[in-house]
Amino acid sequence: MTTTPRAVRRASPRARRRPANPADPARPLLPDAEPVSLLDPTGTPLPARTDYPEPAVDLLRELYRRMVVGRRFDTQATALTKQGRLAVYPSSRGQEACQVGAMLAVRDTDWVFPTYRESMALVSRGLDPIEVLTLLRGDWHCGYDPAARRTAPQCTPLATQCVHAAGLAYGEAHQGRDTVALAFIGDGATSEGDFHEGINFAAVFKAPVVYFVQNNRYAISVPLSRQTAAPSLAYKGVGYGVPSEQVDGNDPVAVLAVLTRAVEHARAGNGPFLVEAHTYRMEPHTNADDATRYRDGAEVDAWRDRDPIVRLEKYLRDRGELDDEAVAAVAAEAEAYAADVRERMNAQPTVDPLSLFDHVYAQPTPQLIEQREQICAELAAAEQEGDA
Amino acid sequence: MATTMAKALNAALADAMAADERVLVFGEDVGQLGGVFRITDGLQARFGDKRCFDTPLAEAGIVGFAVGLAMSGLRPVVEMQFDAFAYPAFEQIASHVAKLRNRTRGALSVPIVIRVPYAGGIGGVEHHCDSSEAYYAHTPGLKVVTPATVDDAYSLLREAIDDPDPVVFMEPKKLYFASAEADLSTRTEPFGRAVVRRPGRDATLIAYGPSVPVALEAAEAAREEGWDLEVVDVRTIVPFDDETVTASVRRTGRCVVIQEAQGFAGVGAEIAARVQERCFHALHAPVLRVSGLDIPYPAPMLEHTHLPGVDRVLDAVARLQWDDQPDARWLPATEAAA
Ligand SMILES: Cc1ncc(C[n+]2csc(CCOP(=O)(O)OP(=O)(O)O)c2C)c(N)n1
Ligand SMILES: [Mg+2]
Numbered sequence: 001m002t003t004t005p006r007a008v009r010r011a012s013p014r015a016r017r018r019p020a021n022p023a024d025p026a027r028p029l030l031p032d033a034e035p036v037s038l039l040d041p042t043g044t045p046l047p048a049r050t051d052y053p054e055p056a057v058d059l060l061r062e063l064y065r066r067m068v069v070g071r072r073f074d075t076q077a078t079a080l081t082k083q084g085r086l087a088v089y090p091s092s093r094g095q096e097a098c099q100v101g102a103m104l105a106v107r108d109t110d111w112v113f114p115t116y117r118e119s120m121a122l123v124s125r126g127l128d129p130i131e132v133l134t135l136l137r138g139d140w141h142c143g144y145d146p147a148a149r150r151t152a153p154q155c156t157p158l159a160t161q162c163v164h165a166a167g168l169a170y171g172e173a174h175q176g177r178d179t180v181a182l183a184f185i186g187d188g189a190t191s192e193g194d195f196h197e198g199i200n201f202a203a204v205f206k207a208p209v210v211y212f213v214q215n216n217r218y219a220i221s222v223p224l225s226r227q228t229a230a231p232s233l234a235y236k237g238v239g240y241g242v243p244s245e246q247v248d249g250n251d252p253v254a255v256l257a258v259l260t261r262a263v264e265h266a267r268a269g270n271g272p273f274l275v276e277a278h279t280y281r282m283e284p285h286t287n288a289d290d291a292t293r294y295r296d297g298a299e300v301d302a303w304r305d306r307d308p309i310v311r312l313e314k315y316l317r318d319r320g321e322l323d324d325e326a327v328a329a330v331a332a333e334a335e336a337y338a339a340d341v342r343e344r345m346n347a348q349p350t351v352d353p354l355s356l357f358d359h360v361y362a363q364p365t366p367q368l369i370e371q372r373e374q375i376c377a378e379l380a381a382a383e384q385e386g387d388a
Numbered sequence: 389m390a391t392t393m394a395k396a397l398n399a400a401l402a403d404a405m406a407a408d409e410r411v412l413v414f415g416e417d418v419g420q421l422g423g424v425f426r427i428t429d430g431l432q433a434r435f436g437d438k439r440c441f442d443t444p445l446a447e448a449g450i451v452g453f454a455v456g457l458a459m460s461g462l463r464p465v466v467e468m469q470f471d472a473f474a475y476p477a478f479e480q481i482a483s484h485v486a487k488l489r490n491r492t493r494g495a496l497s498v499p500i501v502i503r504v505p506y507a508g509g510i511g512g513v514e515h516h517c518d519s520s521e522a523y524y525a526h527t528p529g530l531k532v533v534t535p536a537t538v539d540d541a542y543s544l545l546r547e548a549i550d551d552p553d554p555v556v557f558m559e560p561k562k563l564y565f566a567s568a569e570a571d572l573s574t575r576t577e578p579f580g581r582a583v584v585r586r587p588g589r590d591a592t593l594i595a596y597g598p599s600v601p602v603a604l605e606a607a608e609a610a611r612e613e614g615w616d617l618e619v620v621d622v623r624t625i626v627p628f629d630d631e632t633v634t635a636s637v638r639r640t641g642r643c644v645v646i647q648e649a650q651g652f653a654g655v656g657a658e659i660a661a662r663v664q665e666r667c668f669h670a671l672h673a674p675v676l677r678v679s680g681l682d683i684p685y686p687a688p689m690l691e692h693t694h695l696p697g698v699d700r701v702l703d704a705v706a707r708l709q710w711d712d713q714p715d716a717r718w719l720p721a722t723e724a725a726a
Pocket of ligand 2: 186187188214215216217218219220
């Protein structure tokens, strides 16, 4: 089995004459044939690039901190499934550079459109972890206030959020606001029609959206080769007139640099931008999945050597920006964070059957009022029986 | 003033856009062309192409885009070009439009209107004549309304645009160009109110959208047979007005539900069940349904066989056990023969 991200052939000199990008003549429409990478897997810096300047070191330290906390949160959430505290949990272990990098690239006023995979990204954005886990605990479908947090509900119907992001971004621009929408999507979901409709709408209406594909190489069990014959998912932008880039999704510095530029591109009024990050999900699809049925341990081991946290830690240590003390402090913070999640998730959530009728419509229909009364009576009867 | 439903709908859109700059109208061919049925005629010229515009040809895209616009505080009104061409948008409608408010405990609402020209009787070829209302009515979170009169077309569409919830606005194509006296500046009844279009004592015909004129015509024809029929226009399928419907059937004791859509698991089935549950002791006969056949919508030269017309309605009325004899069609074979 191949273990490295898909190597895309270097473009021949002829192929380098790429179609011009009408939105931004300074950059071509086709992505670079190679994923952008600023650190090699050992954390050694690669030659600097003028198009992707390295983010400020303070930001990189923050990136490191959030990735460590994010991973600890993720491990804790997986543990909570074993204790029956969560109905299900889709881990993003291994994808920390993408999950956290994306959240550092956007402003608090920007909108984020997550999938079910983005729990880590959302806690990294500062959302309450318990509210992030509400969907997966099963006490309601969305635990946070999307309007207040400018974060759409975690989206399960694949790719449908891509169109919402286009509409939201266009609507914000229409009302004179400079909001950017960042939509997450997985590699498998790029085969869904709504990915294409979303990116096409965003392009036609010049909506400021960043489509961020985390290509973790599998859609549950189905490998990327069954999703596309394209040389890279980033190439899907060109057909819609949308510029794109590939990035090494386990290189936190590169992910942040590429997404920062993509967000700037969108905010400057150039329309959408597509980023494909080559990464890998280290855990099964969810805790309920058995990944040994479709991939072998050697493949997973090879990706362990590309760990994004190890890579950034090494780089920052080499630069003298991180020492044992700082690393220990971050680890302690992550432990405390996980302990808090554990403790708060141990409390049994209260659910109110009568709340089922509250938000179907702004005002319940007469039929819902009738059904509510029926449930009221059932509850009262059950209570009386319990008392007796 | 004599006008048509198409013009009334156009006026409703124009008035809503003038009243609230958050209202945006978009879809396929709705801009310069004014829509294939001309419902959006002149809106782009009057309000500009930022308020009324054409989109790429992609129905899921149109509805999903509207969801995002609504999240940003706007009030989108989208046109699906024809009933059957709204199907690509069904995932967006069922999984997002209908659920977002509930999913977010009211933090997000989706005040969008999805206009769907629907139903047949216009000689349309395949995929242009579906009665798709049951799909939407079966989906909690959506309101589903369908006007049968010119006045209602204006009023219900204004109401739909003002409504805080998503509304699937079903426009009976065959009624678009029938003209009637109408005063477009007034509002009729609010959502959730059915209306007695014709009072009568002997039996209630319940209909909506394209079937209302059929019911009225049947009631007129029934006079010659000595039946005085009441006609109730449902107007808003969701929310459904049990009160008006029940009151009528309790008065008359007999009921026929009419719909153009195929009958099985349709809106008419729901209405018949509700009437039966609520009016059992007032009923002198089983509630009957008159509907389209359980077939894919037929080719134009066969649609008259499919569509429930006046005769089929009168046949049903005749079977309402006026002589207190059970309907032989439903008896076991042995008893029926005896
Ligand atoms: C429309 C739709 N079809 C199928 C599913 C079931 N499903 C959930 S996740 C998933 C795989 C998605 O893979 P990918 O897009 O690569 O994202 P990843 O899970 O790897 O993050 C599938 C098939 C779904 N949620 N929505
Ligand atoms: Mg995947």
